[in-house]
Amino acid sequence: MPKSKRLMEMMMVVNQKRKFTVRELAQEFGISQRTVLRDLQELSELGVPLYSEVGPHGGYRVLKERILPPIAFTEEEAIAIFFATHALRHYTSLPFETESSSALGKFYYYMPEDVRARIDQMKSRVDFVTPMRQTGSPYLALLLDAAVQQKVLSIDYESRGGRSEREVQPIGIYTKNGFWYCSAYTFSYQSIRVYRCDRIHNVLPSPTEPLPSIRSLNLDTMDLNHSPGLEEPKIELAVELSKEGVELCEAEIWSAPYVRKREDGAGSMEGEIPRSEIPYLAKFFIGLGQDARVQRPQELVDRIRQMLSVLVDQYGG
């Protein structure tokens, strides 16, 4: 085998075995140990992060870093990857221990000049914004690890009611609108709850046995907005909207699917909502003022009236 090809192959082999000895490689490639040593040095010079230890149980290792063999990306693909990774800079916490900037640097460095120029021009003209929060979420990596390995954790959580310990078996973590959430089976409630990660004040391994039935659950099969299994009774919602009201509701994630627009631009909103949403909806529709007229359910109308009377008291009629 010609040397140049051998080097490429060796790159791959070395990547897969993380640990190996010179003798092993020599046998595998059918060359002398001396040559293997020479080759490994060349790989080193080419940037493969090898290091070696002498003595029994010694050998070569590839450091935590790995090599990706030459990958052919189209220009558009490279750009997409660049900007996606660039967007990570908006996150104060990530579940990976990484300065994503170092990865970007490498990526960027190896791009053909003209692609790099194009990226430079675009860099200050496209952005994927995520609301930046000041509160960090230090336990993301631990929670994710527990989800992957299906371990039970004991977390110190600050909910509305105050701080408390709970045993949870994490299903997964996700970020949305600048916050990180952890969806987890909670033993004390015997159901799945969502926790905001920045309100988790401590995480410890727990001796509790993990529930095997939770293992097969994951984020893809879950609706990230509601806890499954908590099938709440739904009640009917009916709201009249002005033209402005229509626009505002279409801009809201949860409400957009329910909005019906009439020809004149005004419209209505109809759909089924869980009863537990009433407090939120009351606030929401009060915020819309004249642009929304809630008609049903009566409970929502009552709630709005009640809130109004409190407010009137507070601010003086």
Add this chain to the structure above:
Amino acid sequence: MPKSKRLMEMMMVVNQKRKFTVRELAQEFGISQRTVLRDLQELSELGVPLYSEVGPHGGYRVLKERILPPIAFTEEEAIAIFFATHALRHYTSLPFETESSSALGKFYYYMPEDVRARIDQMKSRVDFVTPMRQTGSPYLALLLDAAVQQKVLSIDYESRGGRSEREVQPIGIYTKNGFWYCSAYTFSYQSIRVYRCDRIHNVLPSPTEPLPSIRSLNLDTMDLNHSPGLEEPKIELAVELSKEGVELCEAEIWSAPYVRKREDGAGSMEGEIPRSEIPYLAKFFIGLGQDARVQRPQELVDRIRQMLSVLVDQYGG
């Protein structure tokens, strides 16, 4: 230079010039043309997508695809890149013409086995969610292109008041909370406005001369929430917050920096706000109900009272 190194270098050179002739390369590397031909064939066999055309003005070309030479990513970096790119699947519209999935496929394919395994496990347990909107934004690529090249466009925009044509010079586009926005100098207003890209119904090149002073503006130097140059007079805000109020305000992007927390969990909010924000703030603080007591400015209190009286009329006291 040893052949193996020459091949690596040639990979890079060939990547940068998209078009080249055998003679050029021969001179550049100080080798014979015959050797260049042999090398190019090897590169071909190694996967570099070369093709050649004979005759005058012929020569070699690298197809649209490019090669990235071996890049050393740490495991964590590779994972971060993977998930960042994976997150793009939540977007219905992107300014790049790409199936980011193809790039991901390649990336994934070339990873060492155990990293791939780790990603597999994590894939369904981490996510970067972006609200998925039904409305697409078909002109993103055009708008971005105009921003990069500083061209003037004539857009057909649907604002509150209805549809109208306007001449704009885009500064950049960004996505936030599921929508794409385009920040652009608008000739008819002689100021910078932000447009929601899904409300842009048509985009045409305009013969208007671009303003050179806009060229130097970009998204990084802009506050994405406000138009620059519009230095509005600020007025003082003072609000008392209950414990719940503190939590709610800390969860809100704009208000979080102003919140002061006291020992008992309750707190206050103080800061300067532009007068134009009063309508928004009125809605916001009404939504907080008893958990917020606005004290200053008086204009805000008045506005709240006014809104309340309208609401009381509407829903019956």
Add this chain to the structure above:
DNA sequence: ATAATAGTGACAACTATTGTCATGGTTATT
């Protein structure tokens, strides 16, 4: 101590790489 491992240097044998030359083919330009 011993055995297992990496690391270096020297050198002859070997092999691959290279340049040159010869030849042929395609295509745009004149």
Add this chain to the structure above:
DNA sequence: AATAACCATGACAATAGTTGTCACTATTAT
């Protein structure tokens, strides 16, 4: 139709690089 600018391939001797072997050193776990 001639020409010039390209790519393409084969043959072969000169050269340059690669390889294996051997001899030696150094480190470390057992």
